[in-house]
Amino acid sequence: MVQLKVNGVTRKFEGDPEMPLLWYLRDMLEMTGTKYGCGMGLCGACTVHVDGKAVRSCQTTMANAAGKSVVTIEGLKGQHPLQKAWMAASVPQCGYCQSGQIMQAASLLKEHAKPTDAQIDEAMQGNICRCGTYGRIRSAIKTAAGVKA
Amino acid sequence: MSTIKVMERRAFLKYTFGAGALILGTHVESWASDADKAAFHPDVFVGIQPTGEVIIVAHRSEMGTGSKSTLPMVVADELDADWKRVRVEQAIGDEKYGSQNTDGSCSIRDFVAIMKIAGATARTMLETAAAQKWNVPAGECKAQLGFIVHAKSGKKLGFGELAAAAAKLPVPDKATLKFKPESEYRYINKNVPNVDQLDIIEGRGTFGMDAKMPGMLVASIEHSPVYGGKMASFDAAEAKKVAGVRDVIVLDPFKPPHNFQPLGGVAVLADHTWAALQGRKKLKVEWDLGPNASYDSDRYREQLLATAKQPGKVVRNQGDVEAGFASAAKIHEASYSTPLLSHAPMETPAAVAEFKDGKVVCHAATQNPQAVQETVAGALGIDKKDVTCHVTLLGGGFGRKSKPDYVAEAALLSKKTGKPVKVVWSREDDIRNDFYHSTAGMYMKAGLDASGKPTTWLHRSAFPSIGTTFDDKAEYAMELEMGMGWNDLPYDIPNHRAENGPAKNHIRIGWLRAVANVYHAFAIHSFTDELAHLAGKDPIEYTLGLLGPGRKIEMKPVGMNYWNHNQKQSDFPVDTARMRNVIDLVAQKSGWAKRKASKGHGWGFAAHRSFLTYVAVVTEVQVDDRGRLTIPNMHIAVDAGQTYNRDRVISQFEGAATFGTSIAMMSEISVKDGKVQQSNFHNYQVARMPEAPRNTHIHLINSKELAAGVGEPGVPPVPPSIANAIFAATGKRVRDLPMRKTKLV
Numbered sequence: 065m066v067q068l069k070v071n072g073v074t075r076k077f078e079g080d081p082e083m084p085l086l087w088y089l090r091d092m093l094e095m096t097g098t099k100y101g102c103g104m105g106l107c108g109a110c111t112v113h114v115d116g117k118a119v120r121s122c123q124t125t126m127a128n129a130a131g132k133s134v135v136t137i138e139g140l141k142g143q144h145p146l147q148k149a150w151m152a153a154s155v156p157q158c159g160y161c162q163s164g165q166i167m168q169a170a171s172l173l174k175e176h177a178k179p180t181d182a183q184i185d186e187a188m189q190g191n192i193c194r195c196g197t198y199g200r201i202r203s204a205i206k207t208a209a210g211v212k213a
Numbered sequence: 214m215s216t217i218k219v220m221e222r223r224a225f226l227k228y229t230f231g232a233g234a235l236i237l238g239t240h241v242e243s244w245a246s247d248a249d250k251a252a253f254h255p256d257v258f259v260g261i262q263p264t265g266e267v268i269i270v271a272h273r274s275e276m277g278t279g280s281k282s283t284l285p286m287v288v289a290d291e292l293d294a295d296w297k298r299v300r301v302e303q304a305i306g307d308e309k310y311g312s313q314n315t316d317g318s319c320s321i322r323d324f325v326a327i328m329k330i331a332g333a334t335a336r337t338m339l340e341t342a343a344a345q346k347w348n349v350p351a352g353e354c355k356a357q358l359g360f361i362v363h364a365k366s367g368k369k370l371g372f373g374e375l376a377a378a379a380a381k382l383p384v385p386d387k388a389t390l391k392f393k394p395e396s397e398y399r400y401i402n403k404n405v406p407n408v409d410q411l412d413i414i415e416g417r418g419t420f421g422m423d424a425k426m427p428g429m430l431v432a433s434i435e436h437s438p439v440y441g442g443k444m445a446s447f448d449a450a451e452a453k454k455v456a457g458v459r460d461v462i463v464l465d466p467f468k469p470p471h472n473f474q475p476l477g478g479v480a481v482l483a484d485h486t487w488a489a490l491q492g493r494k495k496l497k498v499e500w501d502l503g504p505n506a507s508y509d510s511d512r513y514r515e516q517l518l519a520t521a522k523q524p525g526k527v528v529r530n531q532g533d534v535e536a537g538f539a540s541a542a543k544i545h546e547a548s549y550s551t552p553l554l555s556h557a558p559m560e561t562p563a564a565v566a567e568f569k570d571g572k573v574v575c576h577a578a579t580q581n582p583q584a585v586q587e588t589v590a591g592a593l594g595i596d597k598k599d600v601t602c603h604v605t606l607l608g609g610g611f612g613r614k615s616k617p618d619y620v621a622e623a624a625l626l627s628k629k630t631g632k633p634v635k636v637v638w639s640r641e642d643d644i645r646n647d648f649y650h651s652t653a654g655m656y657m658k659a660g661l662d663a664s665g666k667p668t669t670w671l672h673r674s675a676f677p678s679i680g681t682t683f684d685d686k687a688e689y690a691m692e693l694e695m696g697m698g699w700n701d702l703p704y705d706i707p708n709h710r711a712e713n714g715p716a717k718n719h720i721r722i723g724w725l726r727a728v729a730n731v732y733h734a735f736a737i738h739s740f741t742d743e744l745a746h747l748a749g750k751d752p753i754e755y756t757l758g759l760l761g762p763g764r765k766i767e768m769k770p771v772g773m774n775y776w777n778h779n780q781k782q783s784d785f786p787v788d789t790a791r792m793r794n795v796i797d798l799v800a801q802k803s804g805w806a807k808r809k810a811s812k813g814h815g816w817g818f819a820a821h822r823s824f825l826t827y828v829a830v831v832t833e834v835q836v837d838d839r840g841r842l843t844i845p846n847m848h849i850a851v852d853a854g855q856t857y858n859r860d861r862v863i864s865q866f867e868g869a870a871t872f873g874t875s876i877a878m879m880s881e882i883s884v885k886d887g888k889v890q891q892s893n894f895h896n897y898q899v900a901r902m903p904e905a906p907r908n909t910h911i912h913l914i915n916s917k918e919l920a921a922g923v924g925e926p927g928v929p930p931v932p933p934s935i936a937n938a939i940f941a942a943t944g945k946r947v948r949d950l951p952m953r954k955t956k957l958v
Binding site: 079081083084087090091092094095096097098099100101102103104106107109110118136137138140141142147150151154155156158159160161162163166184185188189190191193194195196197198199200201202 | 275276277278279320404406408409410411413414415416417418420422423426431454457486487490492557559560561605606607608609610611637639640748765860861864865867868869870872873893894895899900901902903905907908911
């Protein structure tokens with residue numbers, strides 16, 4: 065049995081410990097804000113925080129997540145400065161990748177409260193947006209961090 | 214163009230209108246068939262509840278362009294509704310709405326007029342109802358943010374309080390309607406967020422991948438690795454041992470032409486997605502690969518290039534091309550090629566369906582819910598009226614989700630299992646079994662006068678046609694493919710010919726954002742840049758010379774109608790004045806005149822009309838000493854006619870800059886022995902943040918012309934602008950996409 069915390073709530077899981085956290089969140093907890101995009105850690109759509117750090121939930125097994133604290137997009141409750149900046153800049157087009165983008169950016173701001181362009185590139189290059197909202201993502205991160213565009 | 218009438222409340226129970234609601238039905242004409250146009254298809258676009266809540270139906274799919282929000286905003290503005298009290302309802306698939314096929318960049322241009330009429334009609338009726346109640350002239354009553362106000366007396370009633378009385382009034386003739394002046398718009402062009410934006414940002418938006426039905430199974434389907442292959446045998450013993458796997462079911466192969474039919478294959482059904490994917494891995498399937506197992510896309514591309522060097526079917530002919538070449542001072546010729554491309558929307562194809570009592574209900578990420586009805590009905594042998602398609606948000610579409618093969622898979626599997634079934638395509642399924650953007654080979658030849666200006670122009674093009682979707686024997690292009698920036702090139706050249714060479718097809722070909730414009734624009738605008746450099750002229754000045762003076766040109770292709778994106782040339786002529794205007798704007802905004810190329814640093818230009826919109830691009834590239842390219846700046850000037858949601862228009866061109874960069878630099882599907890070689894984002898590459906243009910500057914002309922396309926027309930000029938910038942920076946002329954395959958230093 066695997067025990068973990070998801071958005072502050074303790075959960076128990078008795079299924080296949082090799083199941084990726086992604087499918088546990090989506091299919092077992094019905095928390096569908098975390099998205100499937102590639103299943104190989106290549107696109108970032110499934111990004112969540114495990115013990116405060118951004119990880120790809122499609123590459124994190126339930127065994128890996130045991131005893132850890134997981135935060136998903138639902139766990140930010142719309143209160144994160146990035147979510148407010150995302151709203152103000154109207155970042156999303158189709159919106160599918162944006163949960164992952166926001167979770168990745170939230171992790172970046174924990175590490176670098178005032179990120180440079182190079183740090184933004186480095187942190188965000190694993191998150192694909194096929195609609196091409198990268199410019200607005202960059203500017204929303206800067207707004208949330210209070211750094212000049 | 215439209216008829217409005219008051220509808221009976223019982224016709225719209227699903228919208229749960231209360232007694233005393235005002236509900237306006239409309240007869241919509243769009244680019245539906247003549248048969249559709251003849252029929253009366255009323256339904257609700259706007260309804261006002263006795264509570265004052267306004268319900269507006271969005272009948273187009275939302276895949277990121279904002280049309281689900283923009284069209285209702287137009288209704289709300291004409292009505293002067295309070296947007297906070299407006300509920301936008303996504304329509305199910307139904308022919309009564311006219312076309313719901315959300316592609317072709319036509320949602321606004323085809324439907325904005327009817328939305329204005331619907332809003333103005335409802336407002337007029339509410340104002341009239343108030344005037345009668347207060348016994349004052351109707352002209353003194355005015356709608357204001359959800360109320361009708363009589364300024365002289367200070368009287369005021371909410372829309373909801375007037376709805377019942379308004380519903381009893383005759384519907385005003387649309388010729389008598391008064392529309393708001395632009396200066397009074399509250400929502401149009403005011404950057405109001407999309408209705409789903411907050412849900413998306415908080416992780417609550419429901420995409421096709423998120424749709425569910427109680428008791429559903431999840432299916433992962435093995436399709437033939439080669440187009441047209443058939444299952445020979447399979448062994449499901451190991452797959453069935455995976456915990457959670459419930460069944461393994463064979464789906465029959467499609468019958469040519471493939472149309473939107475399911476491909477056929479072997480489905481693993483399980484309690485949840487992970488079990489289905491694990492079971493799928495254990496499945497052993499032997500395929501009879503069929504005649505396309507020898508398809509090799511590199512060899513095929515060479516054949517297309519060879520075909521394009523030979524005379525083909527003439528699709529445009531002006532003047533005397535032979536005589537023009539014979540008398541030219543100089544000849545320049547070049548061949549260009551582009552690969553197959555996959556759409557790769559971030560959300561892979563996904564849908565859930567339940568077959569019960571002879572009927573299907575499904576929830577799908579689809580650009581075309583009416584095609585879902587037809588395809589599902591065809592696959593199950595039921596009437597399309599017995600297919601109810603709910604449209605979810607789409608995690609990108611780009612043309613892929615116009616083809617609902619995956620929805621029919623879910624419906625077929627539900628029929629076979631007796632349970633609701635959700636079909637989930639993996640990224641590998643998506644990349645390997647797409648409806649691919651066509652690969653193309655193009656040959657260009659110009660006869661130049663002594664000044665370096667062409668007097669003669671020949672453009673030959675060969676590519677497998679989208680027409681093979683509907684006719685597997687088709688070898689020549691459809692009118693729509695020819696009319697996409699190829700036989701409508703507005704250059705002022707006396708001798709001008711376009712020819713189409715034959716191409717047999719070996720894989721599913723489909724439309725991808727901007728379609729045939731993509732490869733035609735790449736060849737034409739790269740070649741134009743080559744000619745400018747040969748003549749020693751500035752590429753922008755040279756292009757303006759080719760366009761000639763500002764004028765409207767009537768296109769007369771040979772042996773066919775000019776497609777003109779399904780619009781009359783009288784409404785949307787090819788207008789070189791508008792093209793010149795965006796070129797002047799992009800030159801000015803990018804500081805073109807003072808941009809001088811240096812080693813590893815250059816600026817490139819291209820301008821293209823597509824989807825009735827005029828777009829000019831200037832791109833700056835930097836190539837470092839290891840040949841790595843970055844794009845510090847891209848300027849895009851746009852005349853898309855009147856806009857209705859300025860920020861969303863700008864965002865579409867920002868997105869096109871990145872989508873076009875992916876096409877130019879990195880994306881390629883290749884096929885060996887009939888099998889697609891790419892499978893996921895490690896080998897099917899698309900632009901990531903550092904590869905996308907760092908700064909995209911969109912310069913939108915405040916046009917009074919009719920609204921034109923927005924979703925697609927930004928894409929075509931981007932790849933040639935990058936190729937031309939690379940030439941300026943490095944002296945290398947890249948004629949084959951993607952450009953990453955050419956060493957830049």
